[in-house]
Amino acid sequence: MNKPVVLYLIRSEADLERIVSIAISGKKYADQHFIYYGDIHILFDYGIKNRFQKHLLSSNGFKVLDAVTFLYLGKIYKILKHLKVKNRTVRETLDIGARIFNKFIYTFQDKNKLSNKLLNKLKPSILITDNAEERLDYFPHCLRQAAIKRNIKIHVTGHGPAGGLHKEYHEYKMTIPSTFKNCIVGICSKHDYGYGMPNRMITGDPADGYPHLLLKHDETYDDIDFYNERKYKIGFFMSAPFETCTNSWSIMEDIMLDYSFREDVAMAAKFHPRLYKLGDYRYLKKIDNLKLYGPELDRTRLVKWADIVVCSDHCSMLFEGMILQKKVVAIHSKKVRPFASFKSKIHGCDPSMNSIYSANEFNLDGLTQYTSDTKFIDEYCWGGLGKIDLGKNILKEILDD
Numbered sequence: 001m002n003k004p005v006v007l008y009l010i011r012s013e014a015d016l017e018r019i020v021s022i023a024i025s026g027k028k029y030a031d032q033h034f035i036y037y038g039d040i041h042i043l044f045d046y047g048i049k050n051r052f053q054k055h056l057l058s059s060n061g062f063k064v065l066d067a068v069t070f071l072y073l074g075k076i077y078k079i080l081k082h083l084k085v086k087n088r089t090v091r092e093t094l095d096i097g098a099r100i101f102n103k104f105i106y107t108f109q110d111k112n113k114l115s116n117k118l119l120n121k122l123k124p125s126i127l128i129t130d131n132a133e134e135r136l137d138y139f140p141h142c143l144r145q146a147a148i149k150r151n152i153k154i155h156v157t158g159h160g161p162a163g164g165l166h167k168e169y170h171e172y173k174m175t176i177p178s179t180f181k182n183c184i185v186g187i188c189s190k191h192d193y194g195y196g197m198p199n200r201m202i203t204g205d206p207a208d209g210y211p212h213l214l215l216k217h218d219e220t221y222d223d224i225d226f227y228n229e230r231k232y233k234i235g236f237f238m239s240a241p242f243e244t245c246t247n248s249w250s251i252m253e254d255i256m257l258d259y260s261f262r263e264d265v266a267m268a269a270k271f272h273p274r275l276y277k278l279g280d281y282r283y284l285k286k287i288d289n290l291k292l293y294g295p296e297l298d299r300t301r302l303v304k305w306a307d308i309v310v311c312s313d314h315c316s317m318l319f320e321g322m323i324l325q326k327k328v329v330a331i332h333s334k335k336v337r338p339f340a341s342f343k344s345k346i347h348g349c350d351p352s353m354n355s356i357y358s359a360n361e362f363n364l365d366g367l368t369q370y371t372s373d374t375k376f377i378d379e380y381c382w383g384g385l386g387k388i389d390l391g392k393n394i395l396k397e398i399l400d401d
Helices: 013-026 051-059 072-082 088-108 111-122 139-149 167-172 210-218 249-258 299-305 318-323 375-380 390-400
Strands: 005-010 031-036 064-066 126-130 153-157 184-187 200-202 232-238 265-271 290-293 308-312 327-331 354-356
Touching: 005 013, 005 111, 013 031, 013 051, 013 126, 013 153, 013 210, 013 390, 031 111, 072 088, 111 139, 126 139, 139 153, 153 390, 210 299, 210 318, 232 249, 232 299, 249 265, 265 299, 299 318, 308 318, 318 327, 318 375
Parallel strands: 005 031, 005 126, 031 064, 126 153, 153 184, 184 200, 232 265, 232 308, 265 290, 308 327, 327 354
Antiparallel strands: none
């Protein structure tokens, strides 16, 4: 009996790690294809920097195809980008020309035509994308619409459980979420935006599914090697600021400065992929016990290395540290009005959660380790499904439907 064919669309780091978690479990159940279509670069190697997630793809025998190379102009771009040239000036000239060509293709390509070419070539019975917005002339939307016309099942994944921590913000002035008509949309929990809509399915966050999380932490690829012997290892996650609140970066900054140059402390910070190049961090780079990372480092590498995980209170990265029983610090984000009175559900979720308002409350010897009580984790991150393989569960649900 032929296996069903699944086509995964990859755009960015956030949906890549959800897709990987589904695909690793899906090897037993389906033939799987992976298409990359980025908003900036065409080629997978240049569009997503996350080394660990790409390692998981390649080590599991998965090959990612460049969507645009199905077009003739895309093939020319690929040749330009991979053409081997020894002369540095010529190479740089070709790279500039390739980037200009890249922009030309993205601007003028017929995305409906490309969608139909992909589906004709790969013939999927299931399409899995992230929740990229429904917008005319936007490739993820065009691909979904082309799949709908062919009666292909479509599953839309989310970007993590942070939506549940923002529920109060959503309720203040409710806007209707994208309907994704004729698609099944996975949400982490009943607290997520869109819960109650007929096509929403609670899936939990597959990237934080317990078996998959253990698998990732067993991997030694790209592990951090930075003052590993020190007594205190602090990992910071700089999340993206929303229109409702800050990202607590100023408090993290104060903590870094307070513990700079201490011989018993090592610190590492991972910046949100969209924010790393926007700031000037020269003063932080002078601190010898602090290391800064951009999108090249996977979050699991930082959580694995750190004894203490520091996040904003609206950040999905909190849950991995909680699940692995690290010392987790949630910073109360300073909200703009009229959201100033709203508090994230993360505060008070467990007596062992360390909640702070300022750097002065951050005391290395006073921090508690998160307990093994997973009620809050299960409700907000696993969707009430427990410590199961959430990626496997998603695919089986689609196949059994």
